Amino acid sequence: MRETDRSGRPGLARPRPERGTPPAGVPVPRPRRALHPGAWWLWALALGTAATRTTNPLLLALLITVSGYVVAVRRPHTPWARSYGAFVKLAAAVLVLRLAFAIVLGSPIPGTHILFTLPEVPLPDWAQGIRLGGRVTAEGLAFALYDALRLAALLICVGAANALASPSRLLKSLPGALYELGVAVVVALTFAPHLIADVRRLRAARRLRGRPDKGVRGLVQVGLPVLEGALERSVSLAAAMDARGYGRTVEVPTAVRRTTAALTLGGLLGVCAGTYGLLTAAGGSYGLPVLLAGLASALAGLWLGGRRSVRTRYRPDPWDARAWLVSASGAAVAALLILAGSLDPGSLDPGVVPLEPPTLPLWPAAAVLLGLLPAFVTPAPEAARDPRKEPTT
Numbered sequence: 001m002r003e004t005d006r007s008g009r010p011g012l013a014r015p016r017p018e019r020g021t022p023p024a025g026v027p028v029p030r031p032r033r034a035l036h037p038g039a040w041w042l043w044a045l046a047l048g049t050a051a052t053r054t055t056n057p058l059l060l061a062l063l064i065t066v067s068g069y070v071v072a073v074r075r076p077h078t079p080w081a082r083s084y085g086a087f088v089k090l091a092a093a094v095l096v097l098r099l100a101f102a103i104v105l106g107s108p109i110p111g112t113h114i115l116f117t118l119p120e121v122p123l124p125d126w127a128q129g130i131r132l133g134g135r136v137t138a139e140g141l142a143f144a145l146y147d148a149l150r151l152a153a154l155l156i157c158v159g160a161a162n163a164l165a166s167p168s169r170l171l172k173s174l175p176g177a178l179y180e181l182g183v184a185v186v187v188a189l190t191f192a193p194h195l196i197a198d199v200r201r202l203r204a205a206r207r208l209r210g211r212p213d214k215g216v217r218g219l220v221q222v223g224l225p226v227l228e229g230a231l232e233r234s235v236s237l238a239a240a241m242d243a244r245g246y247g248r249t250v251e252v253p254t255a256v257r258r259t260t261a262a263l264t265l266g267g268l269l270g271v272c273a274g275t276y277g278l279l280t281a282a283g284g285s286y287g288l289p290v291l292l293a294g295l296a297s298a299l300a301g302l303w304l305g306g307r308r309s310v311r312t313r314y315r316p317d318p319w320d321a322r323a324w325l326v327s328a329s330g331a332a333v334a335a336l337l338i339l340a341g342s343l344d345p346g347s348l349d350p351g352v353v354p355l356e357p358p359t360l361p362l363w364p365a366a367a368v369l370l371g372l373l374p375a376f377v378t379p380a381p382e383a384a385r386d387p388r389k390e391p392t393t
Contacts, residue, residue: 034317034379036318037165037317038319038323039319043327044067044160045157046334047063051150051157052154053341055146055147055149056358056360058359060149060150063371064152064153071164076382080166083163084160088159090155091152091156094152094155098145098147099141102141103141105132106131106140107144110137110353111138111353113137113355114135114136139352139353142355146350146352172317194233202222202225259301263298264297266297270291270294270295271295273294274290274291274293322378325373326373326374329373330371332367336364340361344361347364348364
């Protein structure tokens with residue numbers, strides 16, 4: 001094929017660049033690598049820890065807003081990132097159920113502001129301390145609302161970690177001792193979207209054929225093909241993983257195995273005891289040292305246990321300065337709220353007897369705003385590709 005240049009002389013046709021590619025000689029910017037998934041989890045768990053230290057509804061609402069804003073601006077365009085909405089719905093359900101229980105079953109908080117009175121159901125003597133119906137006070141509802149809002153904030157923070165951190169990349173970052181467990185968890189989590197897609201596909205096919213897709217009959221006739229497809233997919237995945245050498249281990253001495261088990265079990269017990277001490281007012285003195293000792297023991301056990309799993313990692317995620325900043329921002333929020341709870345507990349836990357409107361403490365609120373740092377130091381997610389705009393060949 002020949003074409004003429006500007007001077008009119010024939011020449012070879014130049015290849016046309018593909019659509020969307022920059023011209024020759026223009027440097028192509030390298031895409032920034034996504035943040036380490038462990039940093040997202042540390043940030044979210046630190047915000048959840050901060051939520052457990054207060055019952056102030058204004059601070060809890062600020063924590064929910066901070067996590068929601070970071071999710072809104074940094075959530076990737078992937079199917080697993082849509083789980084944030086499910087956690088928000090679960091948190092709303094927790095609020096509704098907790099208030100419903102406070103209305104129907106009553107509240108141990110005494111109150112003088114009676115909102116309404118329900119007919120009370122008499123109960124036998126062995127059910128002392130439990131009542132159905134009766135007076136519903138504003139103090140009891142306020143106590144139930146504060147308590148439920150704390151749990152809702154914790155659920156939303158965990159949902160933020162699920163929406164921001166890739167489960168497959170998180171699996172690569174797990175220590176060798178937890179690799180097999182991580183594979184099982186990630187496979188179980190990734191099978192759920194496939195099941196939902198199969199249900200939608202089968203229901204659409206039944207509607208096109210004029211068959212019912214709702215009710216008991218439609219559920220039975222759709223559920224059997226879905227379970228059959230899930231079983232076939234599980235068998236195929238197990239065969240593929242077995243062919244690639246998953247599950248292979250290395251023989252280690254008996255003393256090393258026993259030491260690993262003792263360190264891991266003792267570390268987990270220390271983490272549980274330390275966490276319980278931090279969450280209660282009586283254990284504030286011993287909670288942090290026990291938690292740190294448990295974490296050190298558990299990490300040592302995981303390091304020893306990782307010697308049984310010999311594997312390599314393809315392009316491991318680096319723990320860079322951005323990961324340190326994100327983790328430090330969440331840790332700062334948790335540490336400052338714990339400090340505020342010890343210095344001024346009344347501002348973080350407003351009383352309901354007598355009933356008073358909650359106030360927003362200034363410096364704890366400013367500490368919560370430190371959780372917005374990931375929205376500015378992490379790269380923006382890549383735009384979702386439209387298949388209609390893909391070049392065709």
